[in-house]
Amino acid sequence: MKEWCRQNPNEAPPIDPNTNSQQLRRAFTRMGWVTEETETQVLVLHPGTPKTAIQAIEDEDLTLGDEDTPDSDRETVFELEWQLRDFISHNIESLRLEDKSLRLYVDPLGREGVEYPTDVGPIDILALDSDNAFVIFELKRGRVADRAIGQISRYMGWIKKNLAHGKMVKGVIVAKSISSNLRHAIVAVPNVSLFEYEVAFSLNQIFEADEPMSDEI
Numbered sequence: 001m002k003e004w005c006r007q008n009p010n011e012a013p014p015i016d017p018n019t020n021s022q023q024l025r026r027a028f029t030r031m032g033w034v035t036e037e038t039e040t041q042v043l044v045l046h047p048g049t050p051k052t053a054i055q056a057i058e059d060e061d062l063t064l065g066d067e068d069t070p071d072s073d074r075e076t077v078f079e080l081e082w083q084l085r086d087f088i089s090h091n092i093e094s095l096r097l098e099d100k101s102l103r104l105y106v107d108p109l110g111r112e113g114v115e116y117p118t119d120v121g122p123i124d125i126l127a128l129d130s131d132n133a134f135v136i137f138e139l140k141r142g143r144v145a146d147r148a149i150g151q152i153s154r155y156m157g158w159i160k161k162n163l164a165h166g167k168m169v170k171g172v173i174v175a176k177s178i179s180s181n182l183r184h185a186i187v188a189v190p191n192v193s194l195f196e197y198e199v200a201f202s203l204n205q206i207f208e209a210d211e212p213m214s215d216e217i
Contacts, residue, residue: 016117023082023115081141084197085124088137088174089114092127097172097193100129107163118162120154133168134159144175146185152192 005012013027105113105126113126125137138152152171171192186192
């Protein structure tokens with residue numbers, strides 16, 4: 001999707017083509033385009049031609065494999081990755097990593113560390129701990145495979161080179177389910193932690209109001 005936007009700037013949404021896929025798809029929708037998801041692709045349809053896919057775009061979040069999320073788990077999974085991102089970023093100060101408090105990173109230009117732009121792609125959440133170590137969050141709404149290690153290592157390397165100035169850089173991968181392969185992979189990668197999230201949902205019945213009491217005569 002990002003490559004198509006770069007190659008077709010006159011038809012692409014008027015936003016940074018390096019932004020994340022969910023934001024690009026929402027921007028296409030606002031322009032009147034139609035997006036249809038299959039098990040392995042996202043189809044982007046030009047306005048007025050809902051039956052003709054002008055571009056089939058591979059979407060890593062929809063690729064079946066080790067990271068696939070079964071339909072039976074959908075009720076306990078954030079449907080969109082940005083929902084998980086927003087939930088964590090809004091509650092970042094209530095979280096602790098290695099018994100240290102966290103806060104969102106804010107750069108000298110005032111940009112907060114949510115979808116923080118880098119030369120190697122946007123970081124889902126960039127935070128600082130109480131020792132001012134950088135903490136990079138990579139978020140996956142469903143099951144995550146070991147290839148996430150390569151992704152977060154890329155971000156950690158960029159932060160070390162461009163922002164850290166000798167400070168510690170840590171990585172955190174958050175997903176609904178962590179694969180066995182990923183659990184083994186982090187053994188060889190220092191300063192990366194794994195977390196699984198849980199979503200609790202319940203309904204509390206609200207009863208109708210009591211009948212008003214009649215005035216006694």
